Amino acid sequence: MSKSTPKPRRNPVETRERLVGAAVRLMLRQGYAATSVDDICAEAGVTKGSFFHHFESKETLGRAAVEWWGAFGTALYAEAWKDEGLDPLDQIRRFFGIMIGFTEREDEVCTCMVGMMSQELSQTHPAIREECARQLDLWTSNCANMLAAAKARHAPEADFDPEAVAWYLNSLWQGSMLVGKTENRPDIIRSNLRLALAWVEGLLTQTRNPKSEIRNPKSEPET
Amino acid sequence: MSKSTPKPRRNPVETRERLVGAAVRLMLRQGYAATSVDDICAEAGVTKGSFFHHFESKETLGRAAVEWWGAFGTALYAEAWKDEGLDPLDQIRRFFGIMIGFTEREDEVCTCMVGMMSQELSQTHPAIREECARQLDLWTSNCANMLAAAKARHAPEADFDPEAVAWYLNSLWQGSMLVGKTENRPDIIRSNLRLALAWVEGLLTQTRNPKSEIRNPKSEPET
DNA sequence: AATATGATACCAACCAGTCTGTATGTCAAA
DNA sequence: TTTGACATACAGACTGGTTGGTATCATATT
Incomplete structure (x- = not known):
């Protein structure tokens, strides 16, 4: 039980999930076009570099x-x-x-x-x-x-x-x-x-x- | 019959209609947010000054x-x-x-x-x-x-x-x-x-x- | 002349996406 | 077990273009 994923700083799976979750939450309210990539990054607590590392475009997300x-x-x-x-x-x-x-x-x-x-x-x-x-x-x-x-x-x-x-x-x-x-x-x-x-x-x-x-x-x- | 509106250069009623018509056509295809005021003006063949003379905002239109x-x-x-x-x-x-x-x-x-x-x-x-x-x-x-x-x-x-x-x-x-x-x-x-x-x-x-x-x-x- | 229309140039904010650099984890060789 | 090369993950400044809206000026209609 010493190895229960001790909160690694990098967690690509979670980062991706956070981005998708943020997108769902925001777009469900505002629609697609009115939701900016910056909005999504802020909501997910992630920077833009990270965003475009995980998704090639806003449309992909x-x-x-x-x-x-x-x-x-x-x-x-x-x-x-x-x-x-x-x-x-x-x-x-x-x-x-x-x-x-x-x-x-x-x-x-x-x-x-x-x-x-x-x-x-x-x-x-x-x-x-x-x-x-x-x-x-x-x-x-x-x-x-x-x-x-x-x-x-x-x-x-x-x-x-x-x-x-x-x-x-x-x-x-x-x-x-x-x-x-x-x-x-x-x-x-x-x-x-x-x-x-x-x-x-x-x-x-x-x-x-x-x-x-x-x-x-x-x-x-x-x- | 001399006074049958001989195509005046200014025609506020028609201008308004053209703007509304353009908005309907474009927004019906692209949605509201993705349709810019410039798009609408171009489609209607009208300039921006005219747009904001007839409508106080994009939302009003x-x-x-x-x-x-x-x-x-x-x-x-x-x-x-x-x-x-x-x-x-x-x-x-x-x-x-x-x-x-x-x-x-x-x-x-x-x-x-x-x-x-x-x-x-x-x-x-x-x-x-x-x-x-x-x-x-x-x-x-x-x-x-x-x-x-x-x-x-x-x-x-x-x-x-x-x-x-x-x-x-x-x-x-x-x-x-x-x-x-x-x-x-x-x-x-x-x-x-x-x-x-x-x-x-x-x-x-x-x-x-x-x-x-x-x-x-x-x-x-x-x- | 007064006013309603319309044209144009312009603005600050914001947009999606890029670029360069850095931190982190991985894995193989030593 | 340590090291170091390498790929992945992330940071954030920056870019060229666009956004809704404004300010100003010109002209037509009353």
């Missing part, structure tokens, strides 16, 4: 910040699907519970790094846009898997496409955080999530779609 | 740009409710049709000034956040009115709160544009809108909610 947020989210959601044997519908319920919990943190605005960075940068910083897209893909495929499993178990006859529903829920979640932040009303987010969960539960108790003039359209991905 | 976008949107949606006698459910269908149309414009990214500005600035520029909130309020109350009218006419017994559903749809719309832009897949937006319309139609053909364990929660606005 931006990407790393989005990645960090993705890992953070994945860890949060993991609670929902950690139990192997759990009924997928209950997993979905937990999934919604986690999101609702995220709106209930004190003194923390309910917002998403991926949504913020993509909204601000998707048309000018392709590398960051791609990283954001990767994170959305991840969320959606996890969600679609739960939906597909729940459908197989509870309503194999139901007429919905798990992936389309997953994109729908992802969009609703992102938009809810945006609206909640704009209106300063996290209760809207919770209300939206409850309506969406009820809808999903409805989809999964449907044995045969009763009368749907409107059909679920085939998706048409372009380029 | 930002607000004006959000207002402009709101008016632009209102004009678009007006198509849905211009016919006095139209069945409110058909108004809603038109409403969705207008949004779908908005995703189908060629060479134009489907995005929203209000969502962009609010996402980037809501925590640092209160005045702009408030203007964005005003625009969302407008959209939502128009939408809620249609829903309430449709409910009164088609399903007075139905168990849903028009305002909550309107916020839900607003969130879905905003989030869909965000996700569609991130993924470069406008088809996701359309798919989401179709699912949402089907859901709304379902709500309105509901005579008595069949079995709803999950109830529509009372909203709890804070501060």
Whole structure:
């Protein structure tokens, strides 16, 4: 126990983490462009030389910040699907519970790094846009898997496409955080999530779609 | 007819419009912070002296740009409710049709000034956040009115709160544009809108909610 | 003449990124 | 175990360019 890392002056791993953490904190509040490299260095307690030793550019750090947020989210959601044997519908319920919990943190605005960075940068910083897209893909495929499993178990006859529903829920979640932040009303987010969960539960108790003039359209991905 | 404004060199109204238009075009692409006053002046073909004659600051112009976008949107949606006698459910269908149309414009990214500005600035520029909130309020109350009218006419017994559903749809719309832009897949937006319309139609053909364990929660606005 | 517009030059602060130098840790040879 | 060469990690002054905003002056419209 004499060798328990006695606070070395140099700690490249920690320095990197501090920079990424500072970037997440500042950019989550101010956005990307309004956050200067100097701001980040000051927040992290690190100098500029160090910054550019670890990251080749501000954009590179931006990407790393989005990645960090993705890992953070994945860890949060993991609670929902950690139990192997759990009924997928209950997993979905937990999934919604986690999101609702995220709106209930004190003194923390309910917002998403991926949504913020993509909204601000998707048309000018392709590398960051791609990283954001990767994170959305991840969320959606996890969600679609739960939906597909729940459908197989509870309503194999139901007429919905798990992936389309997953994109729908992802969009609703992102938009809810945006609206909640704009209106300063996290209760809207919770209300939206409850309506969406009820809808999903409805989809999964449907044995045969009763009368749907409107059909679920085939998706048409372009380029 | 001799006095039909023979192209005066000075035209404060037009100058103002050119500046607002330039700001909308540039900020819609690059965001607020990344768009400089010089950029805007160049795009508008106007000099800086003129800029600061018409707007006291960049932030003031930002607000004006959000207002402009709101008016632009209102004009678009007006198509849905211009016919006095139209069945409110058909108004809603038109409403969705207008949004779908908005995703189908060629060479134009489907995005929203209000969502962009609010996402980037809501925590640092209160005045702009408030203007964005005003625009969302407008959209939502128009939408809620249609829903309430449709409910009164088609399903007075139905168990849903028009305002909550309107916020839900607003969130879905905003989030869909965000996700569609991130993924470069406008088809996701359309798919989401179709699912949402089907859901709304379902709500309105509901005579008595069949079995709803999950109830529509009372909203709890804070501060 | 008075005022509303617009043009131009200019400013101090700030920007991302570079450069040069120094401190620290590592590892192999002695 | 000591030494010393070397790569990594960090410090901070500096640079060329840009930022939002101002001061001043010119001209058009009333």
